């Protein structure tokens with residue numbers, strides 16, 4: 478299965494990607510390396526939207542497990558995603574890539590609010606748009622934020638960069654004979670509870686016919702390969 482021609486894509490990175498080899502937080506060297514890869518993608522003429530998680534700093538579920546109010550903890554998680562977005566913006570602008578951060582939680586001194594039509598203009602001008610704070614509501618994740626923005630911005634595909642090179646029928650870290658799917662349909666992902674993105678994000682992609690490409694972002698150069706339809710990946714489609 479091949480993807481449709483790609484003019485505009487959304488790339489979702491989990492917050493953990495930004496840790497690089499560190500146990501927590503932001504590895505600026507690694508973020509710099511990621512920025513170079515994003516620049517290369519943008520320089521091919523691709524319109525690039527970006528969503529970054531916050532798990533390298535704070536996850537609402539972890540706070541709730543320690544007794545915090547869940548919604549309050551989720552807002553802290555959303556703030557973490559804004560910090561990551563600013564770190565990536567800084568790395569991109571350092572190498573000459575114009576970038577705008579749009580946050581679902583308004584923070585006028587720091588970034589723009591999410592305004593779809595303004596984001597359109599940014600993309601047309603070759604700017605990378607980083608959408609922060611997920612959907613702006615607790616009890617969601619940045620996967621849902623990524624699916625929502627991909628639908629809203631009419632992206633041709635959602636690329637999910639993780640630490641594994643695709644979707645497996647079992648946990649490849651625990652089961653050496655786990656099989657990687659080349660392609661898998663949305664309904665199988667949902668019915669078998671395969672680890673792709675959370676169910677609401679997968680359902681939103683399904684309902685809007687947005688292919689999800691799951692690949693490993695940790696290997697240098699892999700982003701360019703998967704955008705070119707090469708490399709190891711799993712495509713989730715109908």
Ligand code: UDP
Pocket residue numbers: 490491492493529530531532533535536537538550551552553554555556557558610611612613614615616617618619620621622
């Ligand atoms: N979050 C939220 N609503 C959203 C997006 C994120 O409440 O729309 C919170 C939630 O607590 C989540 C945290 O922000 O745990 C960080 O996001 P996520 O877990 O998706 O980050 P990732 O796993 O991708 O690093």
